[in-house]
Amino acid sequence: MADLVIRKLGKTYFDLYAGRHVTAVADVSLEIHTGEFVSIVGASGCGKTTLLNMVAGFIPPSEGEILLGDRQVKGPGPDRGVVFQGFALFPWKSVLDNVAFGLKMRGVPRAERLRIAEEYVALVGLAGAESRYPTELSGGMQQRVGVARALANSPELLLMDEPFASVDAQTRMTLQEELTRIWEAKHPTILFVTHDVDEAVFLSDRVIVLTRSPGTVRAEVPIPLPRPRSWGRLVEDGRFKALVARVLALVRDSDPPTNPAGGQERSG
C-alpha cells in the first residue's frame, strides 16, 4: 500500500467539434493516504472523470505528475483497480471468471485464484451466483461483480468512476452501505468520483470539491462522521445534513455566474 500524490496535474485537449483547445483539468494537487476513502465531487463537466482517467493511466496528463508510492503513473496497471460506471464486465465470462480475471492475468494458479474469487464474490453478497453470466444479473448485482473484480486483484488504490450512477435509487443506497462495510473490513484506499453530494459525504473520510471548466480543487472538506455508517442513522443526523449543505454550497458556488447549475450536460 502506498499514498497517492498528484502534483499540478493538468489536461488540455483539442476539441474537434468546438475547433479549439479545451482545458478540462488545471493545476490539481492532492494527496490520498493509505487506507483513506476520498471522494471528488463537482458539477457535470468539471473534469472529475478526466482526473480519474489520468490516475488510472487511461489518458496521459498534459502537465504535472501522478505518484503512487515512489512510482510515477505511466499507463494503466494492476496496482490501480477501476470500477466503471458502465460496469465493463466481460459478458463471455461467468461471475466467478470475471472476478478471477486479474489474478489469472497475474499468473495465480487456477485453484487459488478461484478460491480467492469465491471469497470476494461472497464479500459483495453474491454467493450462489458464481456461474451466472453478467447479462443475467440486474444492474446492482453487476456492479457488485465490478467491485469484487477490482478488489480481488488487491490493488493499492481503488478508483471508482460514478459506480452507482446507473442503478436505481434504492439499490444505490444499499450498494453505498455495502461499500462502507467492505471498506471497513478491508480498508482499501479509494478514490471515488461522483456528482452526488449525499453519496460523497456518506462514504468518505474527505470530500474534494472541484470547480468547473477547468477543474481545479476548490475545497477539501473532512467528514468526521463516526463509522460504521448507515442511511437509517445518518438521514436524520444533523452533522450529516450540515456537511451535505456545506459541500453542496461549494459545488453550486463553483458554477460560473453566466452558466447556472444544470445548464451543461456534458460529463467529463
Place this chain on the structure above:
Amino acid sequence: MEAVAARPSLPPPWHLRAIGSAVRWLDGSPGLKSFGPFVPILLLWAGVAQAGIFPRIFFPGPWDVVLSFANLITKGILPEYLEDSLLRLALGAGAGVATGIPLGLLVGLSRIGHRCLWPVIVFFQAVGDIAWLPILLIWFGFGLATMTFVIVYTVLFPVVFNTALGVRSIPLEFTRAAQSLGARPWRILLEVVVPGALPNIITGLRNGLGYGWRALIAAEMIVGTSGVGFLMFDARRAGQVTEVLLGMIVLGILWYVVDGWILVPLEQATVERWGVVARRDVP
C-alpha cells in the same frame, strides 16, 4: 369498437380449422418446422407437372426427382459427389477462416495494418471469385488447387470485414478494464478482443460459408470432374432434367445441415449463452 367486441364469436368453418390444426402440427414438430413452408411450393410444382403444360422430360414432377434421388444413392454417385463437394468446402472454408480472422484482427486493431491492408482487401474483394477462374485454370489446371483457391477467396472477405468490424465495436471500457487488471496486450487479444468480436466473426463465417458454397458449385460446373455442381452440369449435357433439379434441391438442403449442425450450435454455445445477441427461443 364496442360493437365489434360485443358481437358473438362464431367458431370458424371446419375446413379452416383443419388447415389451422395442420399448420400447428407442422409448426410444432422440430424436424418439420423448416419443411412446412415448402409444402405449398411442392404442391404447386406437382400440380403444374401433373397438368402436362410442359413436356414431362423438361419439367418432371417431385416424384420423378425422388426416384432419381434413390437411383443415384443406390449407385453411390450422389454420396461420392456430396463427399467431394463437402470436403472441398471444409478445406477451403477452414483455410479461409484461418487466414481471415487474423487478417481481420490486424486490420481492426492496428492503424498501420488498416492503412496498408484495407485498400488491397477492397480491391481484391471487387475482383470476385469467379473472375479468377481463367487465370487459375492456366496456372493450376482443372483440379483441387483451383477449386480450393476459389473457396478460400470467397470465404476470406466476409470473415475479414466482419472480424474487423467486431474488433472496432468492442467497448473501450472492456480494454481499459483488462489493462487495469494487469492484462498484457497479447492476453487482451485472446481474452477480450477475440471473444468480444465473436458475434461479428460468426456473422462473417455464416456469410463466408454461404458465398463459398455457391462459389464451389460454380467452380465445379466449370472446373469439376466430380461434386454436386459437376453432377448438375453433367446431367444437363445428358438431358437429365430430374438430376439437375435434384442437384438444386440437395444444395438447398445441405445449407440447412451446415447451418443447423455447425453455425447454430456454435452460436448457442457462445454469443447466445452470454446474452450478447437475442436467443432463438425467445420470440
